[in-house]
Amino acid sequence: MSASSLPAYRPSSFARSPASPVYTPEPQAYEQRLALNRVRERPSTEFVKQSKTGGLSLRLSEQEDNATLPAYGCGDSVEGTVDLAKPESANCVEVRVEGSLRLKEIAEGGTTSHKLCLSVVTLWNRETDRRPCPASLPFSLTLPTTFSDGKETYPLPPTHQARLPGVPGFDATIEYIVCAAVHKGKSSSLLRIGSSTVCTPFVYYPRSRPAVPLPRAARQLSGGYPTFLDSPEWRCYRSIMAPKVAGLNDILTKFYVPAARVFSLSEPIPFYVVFASSAISLAAFLPLGPTTTRLSGRQPTRVQLLRQTNVDVRYVMPVGPGAVAEHYSRNEVVFGTKTDIWQTVEIGEGAFRHMGDGADWICFAGELRVNSQIKLGGFKAGGLSLKDYLVLSMTPPDPSKTPYSELRQVVPVRLTTDSWSSDGAGQTFSASDYSIPILASESRHPVNAPVPGYRPA
Template sequence: MPLVFPPNYHAAPPPPEYSKERLPGEQTVEYTPRGNASSTALVNIVRTCSFLTIIFKDQNGAEDHPTYGRGSTLHGEIGLKSNASVLSVSVKLKGRLHVSISDSGSVNIPVVSETVVLWSQELASGHRCPSALPFSITFPTTFKHGGRVRPIPPSFSEAFLQLPAISARCLYVLKVTLQYGGSKMAFWKPSRSYSLVLIYRPRTRPQRPIYHMDTFLTSLKHIPEDWLEIESTMRTRHIASPDLKPISCRFFVPSIGTFGLSDTIPFHIQLSSSLASIRLLQIAEPAPPSCVRVFITRQTMVEVNTRKCWRSAMLMEGTMRAVAPPIDAVPLIEDSEKDDVYVDWEGEIRVEKDKVPYGGFNVGTIIIKDYIVFAVTPPNPRSCPLLAHQYSHPIKLVTDVWTDESTFHPLDT
């Protein structure tokens, strides 16, 4: 039987490259812009002093200072107002972490130190220094301190004046230095320097979105895995009446635990106990109760010479509104004195990005953590049989909100 060979196969041509820009002959049929997409055009930021001009390219027009993300490269151009007698031109990217405790001293930690020589007469074979020099220098992503490699922190500044006073700051600076030729008999060469502050803001975003529905119960029914239930108890004093019971507190927050600085974080609160205990809170419907609060706090820890010090500050407080009880709920009437009753609220909390420009981080010497706090305080804390109650749940605040793009941003973690 003769051998039958399979037909020859030819490799198919590769698929065309995708581009969000229209190619020749194409037209847009429908376009829906993303709500979280930035509409700010990139611009050049110019800084000038008596002897030079610096141009920072591809900058966000909404920022006051040149701003860069994780692993970003500074691109720009330096213009010299006079290039006579210039021997060399260099740029240096410096970053320094300063931490202090009033009764324990202070410490300065170098974070970044990168130098690039843009022009040198020794390498120019006698040519004159150009009047315009492009520059490019890249932010490192990590630094080493205390035997450990850590990501470099964002630009930030924190200070707490209560004793012992503490302060922490991370500052990034670009320094341009011009070296001039002096007399042949001189042992030193005159130089001039110009420094300006840069903002380093590494981008991070949540791994999935926060789903918002009309009502909490609808959301809990359809996507229960998106909610985290936190149970705690508001206790009573030992001398309290036997008719009083501890108040059971159920606090619901999105289970993702990571939120962008422009995200609106929904929450739901349910308190249940005896009617006598609930009445002690003096809840007036439908106005939001003054005794129940939800807020976000930031805890800052600094360490100097093995001394650790913690400080906390409230970032933002949430807003609440009463939720009508379901039809089959036990009403708040005298006939139900022996049964538990329920009261519910829902609300949102949001941290403004312009007030809190960076999220939490840990570089050993400085640790910044964020918490969402649920607190119930009776109207008269000293005399009320109910004890004040507070529960803090750790969350992570990040620079960006979730986006529906299928690929990762190159500056994301």
């Protein structure tokens, strides 16, 4: 078939299609922005650390003004320069970045440590470099995002220090350091005479944010029972308060929290509590219920944010004569000692307000703010873990004279460094920071039990 016999091309379907929309940098009324990630502007100040003699300087770029220590986030590069006052006397110039996690048992003296990262780069070596040693040598070392303790792989944990009092007590330290060294002796010599080193610790502060925004809170109930809580945005945790007095009924407690259970450190955490029972039973419970004003002394009904620091003593075995080094499972008791040691502290308490009531129910709304001193969320790494929980509790001041047994409802949550953002403007995050995290097991814990140990789902 010749080319002349071919039919003429007519893009009829294309011709009938509507014109392509005109591009605009901002969404129009019928459009919705799904994501916009802009690289946040890095600071331009240098952090400088000099050796005692002044002959060696370590300059770290992209640091905040007047920072007491350099700071880096997830996957960041430790960048800067090494400056030498007398480069002609150097034989070798190196930079190293290292991190460590140390767990020490105070009473028995057992200790363990993990290398979280170790990177060494030779910037100049007289034996391999033909050019003279420059007075200023740039470098860049990228921090890993994970580490392995030989059994499991974990995200690289943040800088942290904790002390668990008691017998046995534990010290836990996670620290990072960057060092520059200039060697002036022969590289084959064990003692490099005239070598200089300058080191500085730095803060590793990985950032995270919730994958979804908080649900919109209701200002006040306009009608009857708060049906808006029975939606996918809210998750209900139910528990029963049993009566201790004849003639009273059980009280059903519904503790509503945002379904994702992931909250920013800087934003208030909303919640609702509904008590449902007969009118007589609710009237008997009200003196023990939430109060809408701050009163002196401990209140019977509270919502708290608790942080549990946990050390698995399998990772910290005693050393010395008579030491026993056996593998045993979590929560097992060995020679009368539990294999988990933990400390729980309050890092926030909720405030209540009355939302509405009916013939057989009463509803309270509340919000909880995280203590401003808390700067990082929970993590788990090599025998050390930090876990956060929302806890609804009712603890009578005098249990022998109160009509209802105490209540304790525990909800595992996760805290993030940053707030949710619709477009991510001014922030950079890895893909995993958008996903809803795997939290603790959803199995119900006993009402009166202490804050439970963490279990992967």
